[in-house]
Amino acid sequence: MKIFINVKQLGKWKDAIGRKEFLIETVPATTAELIVAVVIRQVQEYNERLDQNDLLKYLTDAEIEEKATSGKVSFGVNYNGLPADAEKAVRNALQSFEDGIFRVFLNDTELESLDETIQLQEEDKLTFIRLTMLAGRIW
Template sequence: MTHITIQAKIAGRRGHLVAPLELRPERPLSTARELLTEIVRQQVAAFARRKHEAGFLRILTPGDVDLGRETGRIVSGEQEPDDRMPDVEQAVDDAISAFQDGFYYLFVNDIQVELLDQILNDVGDVLIVRLTPLAGG
């Protein structure tokens, strides 16, 4: 099983957008399209798990508080119940459209990926750089 580390940044800002993510796909990912699809599917599933867990009363442990400090947000439970869940296929389509429209750059093993169907070899480190439009531009 392959192990992929994903980091996300915003151009012009220091630090990471989120804590690095670990991805363990069931099969090798051979194109940027497959990589993006797998990342989105994993993140939607993680969101669904967090949303489900947030419905329970939780007691914060010192580890939870430390993790919250690192990520910038300490959460002990959901504020308002919300049964809506994102549509996985729509989320994948949105991520692919954003890539095609140049809203973010994708780097695999320090090499920029420019095409969705570009062949990827031995995916290990992934960096997603979100671009910010210039004001008034």
Template sequence: MRLFYQQKIIGKKSRKLQKIPFAIEEPVHTLKDLLMQLVTQEVHNYNEKAMDTPLHMYITDQQLEDAAQHGKVHFGEKKSPSVQSVDQAISTVLQAFEDELFLVLQNEEQLNSLIAPLAIREDDVFTFIKLTMLAGRI
């Protein structure tokens, strides 16, 4: 089944959210199941990309102009070449959800429980919003 996800970090420059497709293979009955599948896919993609990094990096003039407009020029390199653990990533995302560090919306409806039954339809959009803690005096 094909689904989409998009992410937003509060406080970052408001850019249009990009829908990123992903497929689920196993039955998904809860938000916990969905998060586990999504995190597993993303960690595998991250680890595969670390292996596919070319030895020499270059940037074209067009890429340089595009990057300059966004205010950041980089070569796509990773800060840490180490392989990431799927189990650790799943544990981290579940704990972050329980600690209310991010929100999950399914087609603009907030999901509040990891274990509540979840009805998923083809082409549903899941939005992840990372929350930012406020600092200051009361």
């Protein structure tokens, strides 16, 4: 099934990643299943990039501008060379959703709980909004 995903961080003018086509193999029935499917696919893509051996990696002007809007210009290199653990990533994502670290919207409707039943259709739009914590002192 093909869906579209937007990732947004509050306080940024542009989407950090923008609209991205995303393929999932099974249709999730709940918010938790949706998050699990997205995280597992992202971990797979990340681990596949580890295996790529680019002899001459460069960034285009568009990539530099896109990365600058998110606050970090880098080559996306994993310097420790370790693959991501899908099980840990899923646990972290589900806990982060429950803790309110990010919100998920299906089309324009917020998904409020992990047990919420969803009706995902072909080419639906998912939006993940990462909430930024305030930092500072009380005094």
